[in-house]
Amino acid sequence: MTSTGVPTGTEYVRRQNTGLVLRSLRSQGTATRTELARRTGLAKATVGTIIGELEAVGAVNEDDSTPTGRGRPGRPITLTGQSIVGLGLEVNVDYVAAVGLDLAGTVRVIKTRAVGAAGKPPSARELVELATDVGNALADNGHTVVGATVAVPGLVAHDNRTVSWAPNLGWTGRELAAEIEAAFDGSFPTTIDNDANCAALAEAAHGVTTDVQHSLYITGTIGIGAGIVQGGNLLRGGAGFAGEVGHMPIGDPHAVCGCGRSGCWEASIGLRAMLGAVGMAERATPLLTAAAVAAQARTDADVRAALTGVGTALGTGVATLAAVLDPSVIVLGGYFVPLGEYIVPAAQDVLAARLPSAGIHLPEIRLSTLGIHAAALGAAEHALADVFAGSLPR
Numbered sequence: 001m002t003s004t005g006v007p008t009g010t011e012y013v014r015r016q017n018t019g020l021v022l023r024s025l026r027s028q029g030t031a032t033r034t035e036l037a038r039r040t041g042l043a044k045a046t047v048g049t050i051i052g053e054l055e056a057v058g059a060v061n062e063d064d065s066t067p068t069g070r071g072r073p074g075r076p077i078t079l080t081g082q083s084i085v086g087l088g089l090e091v092n093v094d095y096v097a098a099v100g101l102d103l104a105g106t107v108r109v110i111k112t113r114a115v116g117a118a119g120k121p122p123s124a125r126e127l128v129e130l131a132t133d134v135g136n137a138l139a140d141n142g143h144t145v146v147g148a149t150v151a152v153p154g155l156v157a158h159d160n161r162t163v164s165w166a167p168n169l170g171w172t173g174r175e176l177a178a179e180i181e182a183a184f185d186g187s188f189p190t191t192i193d194n195d196a197n198c199a200a201l202a203e204a205a206h207g208v209t210t211d212v213q214h215s216l217y218i219t220g221t222i223g224i225g226a227g228i229v230q231g232g233n234l235l236r237g238g239a240g241f242a243g244e245v246g247h248m249p250i251g252d253p254h255a256v257c258g259c260g261r262s263g264c265w266e267a268s269i270g271l272r273a274m275l276g277a278v279g280m281a282e283r284a285t286p287l288l289t290a291a292a293v294a295a296q297a298r299t300d301a302d303v304r305a306a307l308t309g310v311g312t313a314l315g316t317g318v319a320t321l322a323a324v325l326d327p328s329v330i331v332l333g334g335y336f337v338p339l340g341e342y343i344v345p346a347a348q349d350v351l352a353a354r355l356p357s358a359g360i361h362l363p364e365i366r367l368s369t370l371g372i373h374a375a376a377l378g379a380a381e382h383a384l385a386d387v388f389a390g391s392l393p394r
Contacts, residue, residue, distance in 0.1 A: 015390040015391060016390040017040075017042055017046060017050060017390070018050050018053070018054070018390050019387070019388050019389050019390025019391070020040045020042065020390065021036055021040060021042070021047060021050050021051070021054070022054070022059070022079065022103065022387065022388050022390075023388050024036060024039045024040055025060065025077065025078070025079035026079055026103070026104070026105065026388065030076045030077060030078045030079075031076065031077060032074030032075060032076055032077065033047050033048055033051060033074055033075075033077065034074050035074070036051075036077065051077055057083060057084070058080065058081075058082055058083035058084070059079070059080065059081050059083065059084055059103055060077050060078065060079055060080060060081075061077070061078050061080045062075050062076075062077045062078075063075050063076050063077075063078070078104075079103060079104045080102075080103075080104055081102040081103020081104040081105075081106070082102050082104070082106075082108075082142075082143070083102075083142065083143060083144055084102060084103045084143075084144060084146055084384075084387065085100045085101060085102050085103075085108055085138055085143040085144065085145050085146065085380075086100070086101050086102075086145070086146065086147055086148070086149070086380040086381065086382070086383030086384035086387075087099075087100055087131065087134065087135060087138070087145045087147070087148040087149075087188075087380060087383055088100075088101060088148070088149055088151070088198070088375075088376040088377055088378065088379030088380025088381070088382070088383055089127060089130070089131055089148060089149070089150045089151065089180070089376060089379060090150070090151040090152075090195060090198070090373075090375040090376040090379060091122055091124075091126075091127045091150065091151075091152055091153075091169065092122075092153055092168075092169075092195070092221055092222070092286075092375075093121055093122070093153070093168050093169065093221065093222045093223070094114060094115065094122075094222070094282070094284065094285060094286070095112055095113060095114050095115060095122075095284070095285045095286075095372070096112070096113050096115050096122060096126055096127045096130045097110075097111065097112045097113075097130075097372060097373050097375070097376040098110070098111050098112075098130050098131060098134040098376055099373055099376040099377045099379070099380045100134060100137075100138045100143065100145070100380065101377065101380035101381060101383075101384065102143070103384060103387065105205065105206070107377070108138060108141070108143055109134055109137055109138060110373055110376075111130060111133070111134055112285065112372055112373065113126070113130055114284040114285060121168070121169045121170045121171075122169070124174065124176060124179050127150070127176075127180075128179060128180060128183045131148070131180055131183060131184075132183050132184075135184060145184075145187070145188050146188055146383070146384070146386075146387060147188050147189050147190070147191075147383040147384065147386060147387075148180055148184075148188060148189075148190040148191075148379075148383050149190070149191050149192070149193055149198070149379040149380070149382040149383040150176055150177070150180060150190065150191075150192050150193070150379060151193055151194070151195040151197075151198040151199075151375035151376060151378065151379040152166055152169070152171075152176070152192060152193075152194065152195060153166055153168055153169065153194075153195045153219070153221065153222075153223045153225060154166025154167065154168070154169065154171065154194070154223075155194070155240075155241050155244065156192045156193055156194055156240060157240075158239070158240060160177075160191045160192055160193065161175060161176070161177035161178065161190070161191060161192055162174065162175050162176070162177070162192065163176050163192060167223075167258050167259040167260070168222055168223045168258045176192055177190040177191060177192050178190075189386075191382070191383075193379065193382055194225060194227070194243060195219060195221075195225060195375040196217055196218075196219045196225035196226050196227040196243050196375075197227045197234050197236070197243060197378070198227070198374075198375040198376070198377075198378030198379040198381075198382060199217050199219060199227055199333055199368075199370070199374040199375045199378050200215065200217035200226075200227025200228065200229050200234065200331075200378065201227070201229075201234065201378035201381050201382060202370055202374045202375070202377040202378030202381060203215065203217055203227075203331050203333075203368060203370065203374065203378075204229055204232070205378075205381050206370065206377060207331070207368060207369055207370045207374070208329070208331055208366045208367070208368060208369055209229065209329050209331060209366075212328040212329050213229070213230075213231055213232045213328070214229065214230055214231070214325075214326065214327050214328045214329075215228075215229045215327050215328060215329045215330070215331060216228055216229075216318075216321060216322070216325055216327040216329070216330045216331070216363075217229075217330075217331045217333060217368075218245070218314075218318070218330065218331065218332050218333065218336070219333055219334050219375075220271070220286065220290075220332060220333050220334025220335040220336035220337070221270070221271055221286050221334045221335065222258070222266075222270050222271045222272055222286075223246050223258065223266055223270060224245060224246030224265060224266035224269060224270050225243055225244060225245060225246055226243040226244075226245040226321065227243055228242060228243055228325060228327075229327075230325070235325075245265060245317065245321060246264060246265055246266035246270065247259055247261070247264045247265070247266070248264070248265045248317060248320070249261075249263045249264065249265075250263075250265050250316060250317055250320060251263050251264050251265045251266070251267045251268030251269070251313065252267065252268045252313075255267035255268055255273065265313075265317045268310075268313040269310055269313050269314050269317070271286050271289060271290075271334075271335050273310070274293070274306075274307070274310050274335065274339075275289070275293070277306040277307075277309060277310055278293055278296070278297075278302075278303045278306045278307065279303075279306075280292065280293055280296065280303075285372055286334050286335040286372065287334070287335065287337070287338060287371065287372050289335060290334075290335035290336075290337070290338035290339050291338050293307070293338075293339060294338045294339055294342070297339070297342055304342055307339055307342035307343055308342065308343075308345075308346045309346075310343055310346075311342065311343035311344065311345065311346030311347045311350075312346045312347070312349075312350055314332075314336075314343060314346075314347045314350075315346060315347035315348065315349065315350025315351050315354070316350055316354065318330055318347060318350075318351055318365075319350055319351045319353075319354035319355045320354075322351065322355050322363050323354075323355055323356060323357070326357070326361070326363075327363050328363060328364070329363060329364050329365075329366055330351075330363050330364070330365045330366070331365075331366050331367070331368055332344070332365065332366070332367055332368065333367075333368040333370070333374050334368075334372070334374075336367065337367045337368055337371075340367045344365055344367070347365060348365055351363070351365070
């Protein structure tokens with residue numbers, strides 16, 4: 001390591017090789033040293049050195065109960081990762097959430113808190129308090145947080161640390177990463193990302209798009225955003241703002257959006273727009289709200305009709321996006337999930353009618369299975385990215 005913190009050539013190669021081994025164990029599962037050498041293209045001696053270092057910090061476990069020798073299989077190595085955790089955080093209009101995820105993809109802690117009151121957006125303090133509580137709980141259980149990522153419903157600056165514009169939170173230019181780092185005395189780096197991007201990552205790693213390379217995730221909260229996965233990677237665009245689909249001018253032209261404009265898509269299909277259509281009040285979180293609406297819809301034909309209208313408006317936007325992006329799967333998250341049986345059929349009908357290529361390929365609409373923690377879970381995956389890339393010092 002040089003005095004500027006930039007790794008030397010040897011140190012850089014060591015980190016890259018370590019990341020290569022970790023990625024192989026995470027994506028392809030348990031393997032012997034010989035198998036890891038074959039998978040990664042590294043020398044067996046190099047793999048042995050890396051495994052020794054990883055075992056010393058509790059990242060892997062080599063089963064020493066398996067006898068080795070001529071003609072016998074090597075000892076299987078498993079990615080445990082229990083001691084190394086990424087902290088994923090989400091701040092939204094009416095809740096904050098946190099997920100602690102270890103290297104093996106095991107969730108170590110998960111928490112959600114309702115925040116804000118009477119139309120008042122949450123403060124950064126509420127997010128910091130949750131982050132501190134979860135961070136302390138992880139430390140008490142022997143886990144080390146190596147990085148954090150915060151998912152926000154808005155635009156994030158190029159520095160990946162500053163909220164450029166989050167109209168539903170009332171935040172502009174907030175240096176949120178620095179606030180989180182200060183709460184932990186700078187013990188680990190923090191980045192910021194869009195909530196839909198994070199949720200899309202979570203679906204690809206843990207949810208309903210693990211089987212496809214091209215997907216489109218649509219959030220279902222007060223705001224509407226999209227996470228776009230192409231070829232297994234997030235599509236971010238020239239300025240990193242790809243996915244701000246909630247402000248496409250395809251909604252009711254008379255509906256006023258939280259951004260101050262009229263006719264935005266989210267002003268027709270966002271959580272509060274849906275509540276306005278069904279004439280019901282908001283609950284503590286989007287999922288609790290949607291569950292109450294679903295219960296009412298079972299016996300109320302007017303509510304069912306209103307939800308069909310929301311599904312039609314949803315389908316209009318989804319068809320537009322599908323025509324441009326050609327996803328294999330479209331995932332609906334947030335409040336859409338409990339209301340899927342009332343919203344999805346109408347959306348599918350519009351998608352089939354409006355998508356020019358529907359006769360050749362009609363994207364499948366799937367409901368998220370990750371619940372309200374999807375964005376925080378994806379943020380936790382993002383927080384571990386430098387470890388798997390081999391760019392985080394150990």
